Amino acid sequence: MIELSELRDSAQKAFPADQLIPNREESWNLVAEMGWLMIEVPEEDGGLGLGADAAATILYELGRVLAGAPIIPQMLTLRAICAAQGLENRGEWIERLCGGEYVPLNVLPSAITMTTDADGTRRLSGVLPGVAEADMAGHVLICASDIYTLAPLDAPGITVTERKLWDHSRRLFDVTLDGYAVDPALVLAEGSEARAPIEQRLYSGVLLAIAADSLGGAAACLDMTVEYLKTRKQFDRALAMFQALKHRIADLKTQVVAAEALFWSRAGDAGVSVVDLGAAKALASDVYRMVVEEAIQLHGGIGLTEEHQCHLFMKRAMLNLQLGGNLDFLREQAGRAALARFAA
């Protein structure tokens, strides 16, 4: 059994804190070499068979350095494939993905329509938004309301368009399907009953991943801000000496540590509900927002320049608030569940 602290140490060694947004391809190769793509894959499928907290440990560290390598979509696609017992050549796909062949999925909800030709061929049309780093991929996992299926990105009826983000550390693409003919050999699941367990794995996976990324980023951004205040001098003293600033930092630190405590208690709980993970994600991403918002203010003018790193954290934090469900949705869901739990 690999200890989480060992994973953390090797991730910190591979991705040193002072190198933000490490080269995408190099980091991707490194992550694949370290075997981190197969962390959650069950041992009987050739993976490491570790829990969600092990995956979260890596994602937290990659969040600290604003890594652009798309580990999150790859882990999600692997979650889907591992749960899709009906997929042809399932073992082969798992091996290919664990080895570094990149297959993203749409992390945002899609509106895809499915039609069936006279010969039984099914065709998909519509836009798959939020496909990360699609230019690195040969295949995509289409997550639509009727079907989960893999598709080659060079197939007829598929076009890939980058949608430029404010976030510099990630790239998202729209994959447009225009009558794409489904290959039955690539279908993971069809119909709501078959889709449900996969959907569950995907949804809890994205919440866990974005929460871990947010907390790693929040911790790094707070560290960076504290260091800046310790070195920046005005009025003949370090800014860190001003109590007004100290107290703001202390409050941020308190928020970060509390959100981390909640997150790790839930990441390590195999029976955790999607609602509780969603609540942890809401808290984590909101705390990341608090930290980046204050980080720019506390850096002053330099925080508004492109050359400084503040904005990199800020933009990623704002994107994280949206991925996996926004605050309004997740909080309302948590409130509704709690209300039901305390039924009169």
Added chain:
Amino acid sequence: MTDTTDLESLRSQVRAWLDANAPRGWRDAYKTMSHEQFAQAQRDWFQKLVEGGYAVPHWPAEWPGGGRGLAEQKVIYEELARADCPRLLLSFVSTYHAASTLFECGNDEQKARYLPAILKGETWCQGFSEPNAGSDLASLKCRAERRGDVYVVNGQKVWSTMAQYADKCLLLVRTSSEGAKQAGITFLLMDMKAKGVTVRPINQIQDDQEYCEMFLDDVEVPVSDRVGEEGAGWAVSQATLSSERGLTLMELSYRMRGALWRIAELIRKTGREGDAGVLRDFGQLVTRVDSACAIADRFLENRLMGIEGVGDASIVKNTYSRVLREYSLLGLRLGGMDEQYHSTITYGDLNTGNWMADFMNSYAWTIAGGSEEVQRNIISERMLGMQREPKGWVL
């Protein structure tokens, strides 16, 4: 004993004992009582816990009910919170602060005289803060002069919890004004019935009388009741203050979680089950309460493993106290105008559903026991290494 099965068996023992012995209907009873009757009810509940063997699990093994590890103490507190037992307000200083001071710094004679009496119900209060020594405790001025076998004490103390019922007092006095202000402090054990001790309960904004001020007028304290050497009181007081090791905040966090149904009930009562804004705020509060529990748990787990960083306790305290405020504010908001009509408080509880009272009570945790601002200084300066202001500024 740290084995999981052992802990679970302890849990079922405690639960069975509480099923048979936990006071029922105490919330209503505490409401109609006088403050004196409340104190008596607290004494009765403490005695019952002593008999059951659950009053002082943190004491050494040679004491009845003692010798429990932190993991076991945690189980006991979780169960007390789950059974919604009254908190032990009256005996808190005796079993934690006084006991810890005596165990760590008391001499054999002091231990033999005072510790068994605590289990028989003798209660202690703390005489630390003064009107001009709050966050800056070391600047205290209450003076003690040695005359033969006694110290003669003159001065004033304030914020002494439940001092009006206390038999004994942990007293910090100044025996010297030379050198660093910490160096002239001495720690005494004072008999509250001694001549010259006047205690006046402070009327608090929520109708409670938990805190007292104390006036000491030529009070004689035998030298044999000094803990540690003369001038070593500051170090002794650190043993007093670090005594409860995070258990209280864990217990209180769990109690707050156990009281979330009050908000749910209010949402229903006011017909706002479909109000998305209210549901969001409730969802956010529930998550914040869960995070307060998670961090209190983690703090205790770290202590169990012998790892505690400077400032960790401050983070736990500031999280709990802020969430407690948020909790009472949401209750107040949902309760609306109804909460503006005065109603009788329940003594000794923080989550009563009397939302104005709960709101006012929540300040106890952002002000007492080291204010939120002092904790922020600890977090920023000692945990994160932000530079201190130069000492000795003259205004």
